[in-house]
Amino acid sequence: MAASPLLISLASLLLLGLAALGTLPGAAEAARAFFVFGDSLVDNGNNNYLATSARADSPPYGIDYPTHRPTGRFSNGLNIPDIISEQIGAESTLPYLSPELRGERLLVGANFASAGIGILNDTGIQFLNIIRMPKQLEYFQQYQERLSSLIGGEETQRLVNQALVLITLGGNDFVNNYYLLPYSARSRQFSLPDYVNYIISEYKKILAVSRRVLVTGTGPLGCVPATLAERSRDGSCDVELQRAAGLFNPQLVQIINELNNEIGSQVFVSANAFNMHMDFISNPQAYGFVTSKVACCGQGPYNGIGLCTLVSSLCPNRDIYAFWDPYHPTERANRIIVNQIMSGTTQYMNPMNLSTILAMDART
Ligand SMILES: *[C@@H]1O[C@H](CO)[C@@H](O)[C@H](O)[C@H]1NC(C)=O
Ligand SMILES: *[C@@H]1O[C@H](CO)[C@@H](O)[C@H](O)[C@H]1NC(C)=O
Numbered sequence: 001m002a003a004s005p006l007l008i009s010l011a012s013l014l015l016l017g018l019a020a021l022g023t024l025p026g027a028a029e030a031a032r033a034f035f036v037f038g039d040s041l042v043d044n045g046n047n048n049y050l051a052t053s054a055r056a057d058s059p060p061y062g063i064d065y066p067t068h069r070p071t072g073r074f075s076n077g078l079n080i081p082d083i084i085s086e087q088i089g090a091e092s093t094l095p096y097l098s099p100e101l102r103g104e105r106l107l108v109g110a111n112f113a114s115a116g117i118g119i120l121n122d123t124g125i126q127f128l129n130i131i132r133m134p135k136q137l138e139y140f141q142q143y144q145e146r147l148s149s150l151i152g153g154e155e156t157q158r159l160v161n162q163a164l165v166l167i168t169l170g171g172n173d174f175v176n177n178y179y180l181l182p183y184s185a186r187s188r189q190f191s192l193p194d195y196v197n198y199i200i201s202e203y204k205k206i207l208a209v210s211r212r213v214l215v216t217g218t219g220p221l222g223c224v225p226a227t228l229a230e231r232s233r234d235g236s237c238d239v240e241l242q243r244a245a246g247l248f249n250p251q252l253v254q255i256i257n258e259l260n261n262e263i264g265s266q267v268f269v270s271a272n273a274f275n276m277h278m279d280f281i282s283n284p285q286a287y288g289f290v291t292s293k294v295a296c297c298g299q300g301p302y303n304g305i306g307l308c309t310l311v312s313s314l315c316p317n318r319d320i321y322a323f324w325d326p327y328h329p330t331e332r333a334n335r336i337i338v339n340q341i342m343s344g345t346t347q348y349m350n351p352m353n354l355s356t357i358l359a360m361d362a363r364t
Contacts, residue, residue: 305326
């Protein structure tokens with residue numbers, strides 16, 4: 001991946017954390033607040049405000065967005081948080097750095113995600129100025145102070161406790177760290193299983209410090225167009241990166257279960273984005289895609305090399321491609337993923353899906 005100046009991570013295991021399930025009666029009327037943390041899969045424009053190369057603020061990004069303009073989302077249209085907002089009946093959150101995020105708009109929640117970041121501080125260093133997890137959590141505190149001066153401390157606490165939180169993290173710790181260079185510092189320091197243990201232990205600290213909510217994981221890193229272009233001879237998924245995801249994801253589920261046990265309630269929910277992606281990667285035609293190997297926008301083999309820009313080759317119909325750019329799904333693929341988040345079985349959502357959570361909360 002050294003040759004690609006590239007971005008970002010991969011679809012993943014997303015974790016939805018829900019704080020204080022349904023403790024306060026009567027609060028279910030207004031759409032609940034939504035907070036988003038993580039990387040490019042969920043960034044909706046924070047990096048537009050930063051001096052970084054990890055950005056999606058020029059065409060053809062956003063070509064199918066309602067405004068048909070780039071927004072900073074790494075998608076042709078909507079991304080996963082947008083579609084979740086749609087499902088819970090809320091407007092999309094604004095990027096935390098947007099000057100429009102003030103007044104009443106604060107009540108909707110906020111998106112703190114930043115393309116290029118990972119669990120580790122040294123992930124994505126080539127992107128320079130991005131919002132790493134400690135900073136995202138600091139901004140979340142700052143957000144609460146700002147909201148507090150608007151609606152008071154008690155109401156702020158209530159809004160935050162009842163919010164839905166999404167965290168998508170981990171893919172970049174592989175593609176933009178361990179596997180970034182043939183002999184990366186981290187790969188010289190750790191064998192793959194030891195590296196996974198290390199990032200999982202760091203992840204658990206992030207989850208532990210950020211209250212009772214949150215977050216993360218990695219998708220089929222070996223199957224995205226960027227990986228196929230860089231590492232695959234025959235178009236089959238790269239075994240090494242699939243192995244990395246295969247080691248990481250089960251351990252993530254394990255720490256989620258541990259945290260839930262420690263807390264004594266199902267605060268954390270893990271979404272198995274690996275399985276969600278593998279469905280349409282293994283059988284794209286069954287999902288109405290002509291291919292899951294070739295990105296809609298890019299260049300070179302599988303359109304998997306470099307950035308998606310105005311000079312890239314661009315597919316005419318984004319709805320029949322699983323991947324928009326070398327790393328990120330199309331809006332249509334994001335909709336398939338969110339459908340599983342909403343109503344998937346335990347093979348996808350553990351311990352329960354989002355519609356079950358919403359129904360439980362509406363009852364209490
Ligand atoms: C990451 O950076 C923050 C400060 O920005 C620091 O508090 C934290 O300990 C660092 N994490 C690691 C694992 O070095
Ligand atoms: C998930 O959601 C669907 C639709 O709301 C529901 O029927 C189903 O039982 C749920 N599955 C699990 C495993 O929770």
